[in-house]
Amino acid sequence: MPRKQDSEGGQAGTAGVGRRAVTKSAALVAGLLLAGGGGSAAEAQARGRGPTGQGGSTGRGGSTGQEQQAGQAGARAGDDITVRLPAPTGPHRTGVTTLYLVDRSRRDPWEPLPVREVMVTACYPARAVHGYPVAPQMTEEAAQSFKVIDPLLHPGLPKSGVNWAATMSHSHTDAPAQTVPRPVLLHSPGGGDPRTLGTGLAEELASHGHVVVTIDHPGDASEVEFPHQTQYREKVRHTVFRGDPRTDPKIFRTAIDTRIADIRFVLDQLALLAAGHNPDAEGGGVPEDLGRALDLRRVGAYGHSAGGTAVSEALYEDRRIGAAVDLEGCLDHPPEAPGREGQLFPVARHGVDRPLLLMGTDGFPDPKGLERSWSAMLAHPRGHTHRRQLRHAAHWVFTDYAVMAPQLQAAGLMTAHDRNKLVGPIAPEASVPRVRKYVHTFFAEHLSVRG
Template sequence: MSVRNGAGGGDARQAGPGRRTVAATAALGAALLLTGGCGTARTRPGGRHAGHRRDFVPRLPAPTGPHRLGVTTLYLVDPSRHDPWDHRLTRRELMITVRYPARTVAGHPVAPQMTPGAAQVFAGLDPRFHPGLPTSGVDWAATRTHAHTDAPAQPVRRPVLLHTPGGGDPRTLGTGLAEELASQGWVVVSIDHPGDAGEVEFPVTTPQRPAPVRTTVFRGDPRTDPDLFRTMIDTRLADTRFVRTQLAVLAAGRKPDAAGRPLPDGLAHALDLRRTGIYGHSAGGTTAAQALHDDRCLRAAVNLEGHLDHPSRRPGQAGPLFPVARHGVDRPLLLVGTDGFPGRKELARSWSALLAHPHGRARRRQIRHTAHAVFTDHAAFAPQLQTAGLMTARDRNALVGALDPARSIPAVRDLVRTFFARHLPPR
């Protein structure tokens, strides 16, 4: 999983270091072209010295596909489940983001990566889980995506890809890859798992949840707590099943949003749920692989460095394998890892068990000179922060690896895109 640094081997510390300063390096030049520059500085409003204080704005890499993008968010409520992380919540609430090829984007503003409330929490929380990220000097709320809010969808039935992020990560931290896939012709649905996700901002409050932003309950790596880890994955699997039912509601022309917000024009007709895949990072990769095993409606899956076993209750002993690793899977499953993941030896046991099935459909790939968070937007952000003097080279390498983002970002995109193009082509 990834409690902001990854499943097993993740370091979910309580406090991160302060702001780091290093000299910018010329080696990042190509990466800055890929990401559209090294970010921008924005004057912070308010305060006596506001005119002299400027916060860095990270930039997301541009998608490379032919389609302009629309994006919308949905607030979903499952009345059949209590929330597993907070006993006061008698209904399970979720937030999802849907990205899709747009018919036109005229008159529809470009969406921010994060809502203001979520960005404020992210700024203080993320450095606790990713030591080395700056604790100040970054305006996360100002980062813009390449998708346009509620733009009308193209009237074409398209395959659907579910995205589940790493443990402790919000769905927004997978924006770059989701935009790339949507620009190539898929509808991409990113799922937040509240209570697990670092921060989730809802459009409404409730008597049981009076604050709009809900934060993670994790205070350490769930891989060190077998019961916590089991609850996390079981909850994610149930969340994923529920999202699929709500997408069917959407595809039928009804409004699944619990707040009654309208849908973008044409979106209901853009979903081909007969062709649905799933991908995820870390705990999301665990979820994606096991969901493929459990749900015959899922046609293909990508596991980006997620464990396929439970943590052991006895130090030095292996934990039980997930059913997908014990029994294999008869539909395509891609496993992608890095050589810089501290938990790679532990990961290898469960992956090897899966790959040993003689009639299975699983394949494995590795991206060299990278680390666990290269599958997130930190692949673009960390080098920019290093160049801006807000992060050391050592911390950047521990987070995403030393590979230039001009190579690492396309490498991740190409593996995932090529896999789904083979098994769920967006024709």
Template sequence: MGDTGTDRRTVARSVAVAASVLLFGGTAGARAAAEAGSAAAAGRGLVLRLPAPTGPYPVGVTTLYLVDRARRDPWDAALPVRELMVTVLYPARTVRGRPRAPQMTASAAESFAGLVPFRVHPELPDAGVDWAATLTHARVGAPALPGRRPVVLYSPGGGDARTLGTVVAEELASRGRVVVAVDHPGDASEVEFPGTTAYRRDPLRPTVLRGDPRRTDPALFRTMIGTRVADLRFVLDRLAVLAAGGNPDAAGRALPEHLGRALDLRRVGVYGHSAGGTAAAQALHEDGRIAAAVDLECHLDHPPEAPGRPGEPFPVARCGVDRPLLLVNTDGFPDRRGLEASWSAVFARPGGRVVRRRLDDAAHGVFTDYAAMAPRMQAAGLMTRAERIRLVGAVDPARSVPAVRGLVCGFLDRHLTAAGRDARD
């Protein structure tokens, strides 16, 4: 029985290696293959699994490398452009013969595991998890299902990578939406690009964050949110190129068949977690192309400049919104008082387009893949019950995963369908 378990882990890693090569290609793909081979030989570490999506469609996946030449990178003065990596998940016509994509490539997993001293989530174990072995349910490069479909952008939490929002993103795609998960390099824990450039010598870019900037550096938090909003708007610009039949990938990599034809940019939503939730709400305020937004537990004001003073509201809270905005929080959020104060501002504005929901027995990380992963790590003895509760709460993933999926998918489905009717009228 022991040999069988090892063989299964080896097969999983082999599939992840093949998918890494297809997703990233070139130098990054070759390096991922070599490193994953070493991990397979070691044969150690808990292999975490993600819950399967429940929608009727199989899911395809690809990545896009996007370069905004009109902006310098705000985190690294040596970078004259703003580079982004995004993952596109979409309903697939067929997934036959297509490998499952890894949640993280081997290089990204190695970088992620090495961030323990600076990690935003100190509850995670220092060792014992094979982060490179987790497979998603999306199939690399599968042809897109014909037909224009709503587009949903995702912005992850501060210090998190887009890969940690796979559970909700796959659910949306399996229900017939095109999901574009956006990494914010410099902020994200790690971002792997398809190769090097004259101004960036490593395909892998780690985070510059050393803790939560909302608590430690108000100016840095301001930069983070402003950058994220600009990133989201730029991604929408490049998706317009894709929908028009062009290839926005800055490396000119091949796209899955019919992907551009799957985008209906008259129906665009955005959701985000933590800092990504603030960015999603503010992007709704700034960009009329966005029909609805979901803020998964983050403030709508800047951090106070001094203790005891209120923070300056973001424009979305100061001015209100004329399109639907969902605010979701947990009963385990540490700064409930500050969150309530910032959210009350947007509720005070006329229009009635803002609604809110709460998850009980839950904590801030419940909106991410950790909702499913943390109980497994606790069961394996890699995380204490107290650490699990601080990260995701005591709620069972059999309840929390469907609840988060249902809130995000239900809200966006309802309002993007309405946006489509308005566009036709």
């Protein structure tokens, strides 16, 4: 999760960061929003949502034309453009739902909150979709925060000119699930990124027969929208990060430890769902038969950047996870002092007895730093770790930016330099199918029923 900005925020211990850093972070974001950068939901509605990109068909079968369309400039919606996501290629239509999960055994590590709250999205093969609306990639309120915060985390993204709330997924809200037990995949996004930036890959994997659960890590993710405001937080919670968490070893350790705990907690909640219970903290409706679709004997995890670090270590720590894909996440801690090497995570020190795929790019900004921990991982003799490389690509090519950045460049809202820095010069017609194929093929091969 490389960033080129200086790290501000206060020091973080293994149990959390200082209240002073959190207050500073919240005040900065609030100031940006109040200054008018975020706009309002009413203003977005007044501009109109315009074409959604869903069309009359979300056809299956891997049409090359669909992938090419995703690389073109988004359709105009008033003065703003709407970027499009590529359609999934698998044989199944997909449903989608969100769950609000509360871990009352943990306090939040980033802010003085009495519990740890996690928002997840489940994308799954649907039994029927007629009458169930297609879901947007992100909600209106999350989109308003996204357009202010994410250009700060990813310099070069436009600060205006995009109607982020208008981008549609290809999945149908709360559609009933197929009753066939499916492998379950957990997704952890990159540091500072929301789970919504992994929509395209999640839909692709679900269309090929997986139940994909994408996890937001509040306090870490740029923005997380909850069902409602509480007495101790606002409805939309913003990131506490300022710059690259790897520049501060204590913050980085807290971030990865928290992500691993979140992943394991979500897996616990899915077990409740599979047993016929409703894990949603407010008792919100769960799509029909979603619990029956979960085959928790076949669980995988994939993550980008910090998410890749977290799922790799979770694979090592939790035997319920049978395989994992690390999309360019380092497997070592940052050094405690200049000139020293950071400590390897246990997964890199000791290896694993289950499959792990390391997938990188030739445009990663610190290839030597990444190589140290990945080489250690690959050196273990049992041969469970594999590696793939994307050429002419950069770090965020594993996210929805792979198709968004070229559309923003074509619309004149992003320079070629900034697009290449974010995702590389590789065309989405090449990058999207390759990432999808590598990840899907890996899980299809390795997630056989165990025990």
